[in-house]
Amino acid sequence: MIRILLADDQALVRGALASMLRMESDLDVVAEVGSGTEVVPAAKRTLPDIALVDVQMPGRDGLSVTAELHRALPGCRVLICTTFSRPGYLSRAMAAGAAGFVVKDSTPEQLVNAIRRVHAGLRFVDPALAAQSLASGASPLTDREVDILRATAEGGTVADIAAAVGLTEGTVRNHLSSAIGKTQARTRAEAARLAEVNGWL
Known part of the structure; x- marks a missing residue:
């Protein structure tokens, strides 16, 4: 069973994701949080295998939370799941230790596939975002x-x-x-x- 923590500030989205994921026989949502500050404490309590984390949340953003979670619980792999398919977010998420990046308009099958791949030790990046990121290059800003x-x-x-x-x-x-x-x-x-x-x- 793959244990999942969901972090998204939109309760309706979070609830819909949890319901969808619980329909899979090998997935179990063990925690749901609505702010960035709740992620690491909830992960320490529930010890998920995967944290599905939004980028923009109150308290702390998902990218800084990813870095802290990576340090605090190295066995928990982070999959960023966000509305914002921005190339800069992808490179910053990977630099922070994320194992994957999906956008919220992915199909349920794509999301479940991403979770299983990341749990298996692989990386997963939304293909369109990966192409866009390569085309735009790294941030030029210091x-x-x-x-x-x-x-x-x-x-x-x-x-x-x-x-x-x-x-x-x-x-x-x-x-x-x-x-x-x-x-x-x-x-x-x-x-x-x-x-x-x-x-x-």
């Missing part, structure tokens, strides 16, 4: 540029951003200029939006 674009997305002046990230205003302007060039945007707000769309933030 870690510091990512921090600054995240602060930019929250609004505020350059002074506000500088205070939020602990840099001088001149250094923030330099990083913003670099990020705008790398994303081929016209403004810092557009650069933040493009980086978000690509899954780089």
Whole structure:
């Protein structure tokens, strides 16, 4: 029996997934959580074989949770299951230790197949997303540029951003200029939006 933890902030989606998976004779949903902060404690209590984790959740995002879960319970393999098929999410998920990545518009058969493959020690990546990720390449942004674009997305002046990230205003302007060039945007707000769309933030 493959023991599964479901982490998704949408109760209806989580319930539907649990019901669907429980119909399979070799799958058992042992925990259901609705926020990122609940994942690791629930996994430690229930010891699942597979954690099916959404990317965008309250508390903590699924990518940082994946890294923590990978450290805390190395025997639990993470399969990212999200609405957002962004190439940047795929590379960040794999770097965090995820064993697979599926999108929510996959068929039930594809999802069950992904779970079984990941449980068998293999990797599974949605084929269309894998092709898109290869075509778009890795994120061109540095870690510091990512921090600054995240602060930019929250609004505020350059002074506000500088205070939020602990840099001088001149250094923030330099990083913003670099990020705008790398994303081929016209403004810092557009650069933040493009980086978000690509899954780089």
